[in-house]
Amino acid sequence: xxxxxxxxxxxxxxxxxxxxxxxxxxxxxxxxxxxxxxxxxxxxxxxxxxxxxxxxxxxxxxxxxxxxxxxxxxxxxxxxxxxxxxxxxxxxxxxxxxxxxxxxxxxxxxxxxxxxxxxxxxxxxxxxxxxxxxxxxxxxxxxxxxxxxxxxxxxxxx
Ligand code: PNS
Numbered sequence: 651x652x653x654x655x656x657x658x659x660x661x662x663x664x665x666x667x668x669x670x671x672x673x674x675x676x677x678x679x680x681x682x683x684x685x686x687x688x689x690x691x692x693x694x695x696x697x698x699x700x701x702x703x704x705x706x707x708x709x710x711x712x713x714x715x716x717x718x719x720x721x722x723x724x725x726x727x728x729x730x731x732x733x734x735x736x737x738x739x740x741x742x743x744x745x746x747x748x749x750x751x752x753x754x755x756x757x758x759x760x761x762x763x764x765x766x767x768x769x770x771x772x773x774x775x776x777x778x779x780x781x782x783x784x785x786x787x788x789x790x791x792x793x794x795x796x797x798x799x800x801x802x803x804x805x806x807x808x
Contacts, residue, residue, distance in 0.1 A: 654678040654764075655732040657723055659689040660700045662798045663707060664780055666772035670738035673766055675713050682730055683708070685718040694781060694805065706797050724759035735763045740773045 654674050660667060660683075674681045683704050687697040695703070697718050708714040719726035727735060735755060737748050752763035768775075775793055784790045784802050791799055 651679040652733045653680040653682065653731060654734050654736045655682045655684055655723075655727050655730065656736050657684040657686065657719075657726075659691075659693065659777065660685050660704060661689065661691075661693040661695055661777050662700065662780065662794060662802065663703055664772070664775045664777055664794050664798075665792070666738060666740065666768050666775040668707060668795060669769045669772050670736065670766050671708070671714065674736045675711060678734070678736075679713065681714050681736075682732065683714060683716045684723070684726060685716065686723075687718045687720045695801075699801075703798055703801065707795055722758065724755050724761050727755075727761050728759055732761070735761055737763060737765055738768045739765045740768045740775070 654677070656667075656671050656674055658667060671681060671683055685697060685700045685704065693700070701716050701718050704716045708716065717730070723735070735752070737752070739745060739748060748763075748765065755761050755763060780790055780793050780802075783793070784806060790802055794802065
């Protein structure tokens with residue numbers, strides 16, 4: 651059985667995240683979606699809210715488990731018996747930093763990282779851009795799942 655770990659801030663989850671997680675599900679036996687509890691940028695949604703959103707989005711996918719972590723990713727990966735870390739790559743601009751992290755994680759714990767190219771239609775998507783667009787009154791439908799779009803609208807209307 652091969653367990654993959656899809657880590658991220660997920661603040662909020664976008665259709666690009668859903669794409670990469672969904673494609674991981676079709677490759678690996680089990681996928682742990684790991685939400686970093688305290689990302690470096692202060693998040694719009696709390697850790698519990700981000701976990702709940704992802705649990706809702708993957709409620710019908712028995713191969714997916716959502717968890718949160720703090721500290722080193724490799725420590726969490728080892729505690730969960732993870733075989734491989736999965737990262738989505740949107741563009742060459744993602745590659746430099748992702749390569750550095752993959753090499754650091756391999757140095758720290760000999761954990762392998764596999765890159766999945768994000769589907770082209772989501773190549774321009776990021777959680778930060780979604781938040782910018784929505785905050786300024788733009789439509790986020792089609793960029794995030796409906797459940798997330800609804801929560802974003804509620805957040806901006808308060
Ligand atoms: O969605 P993001 O913000 O791009 O996710 C980044 C994340 C959470 C995957 C990355 O910041 C991370 O792995 N953080 C854990 C801390 C860690 O292990 N740092 C050393 C990795 S080289």
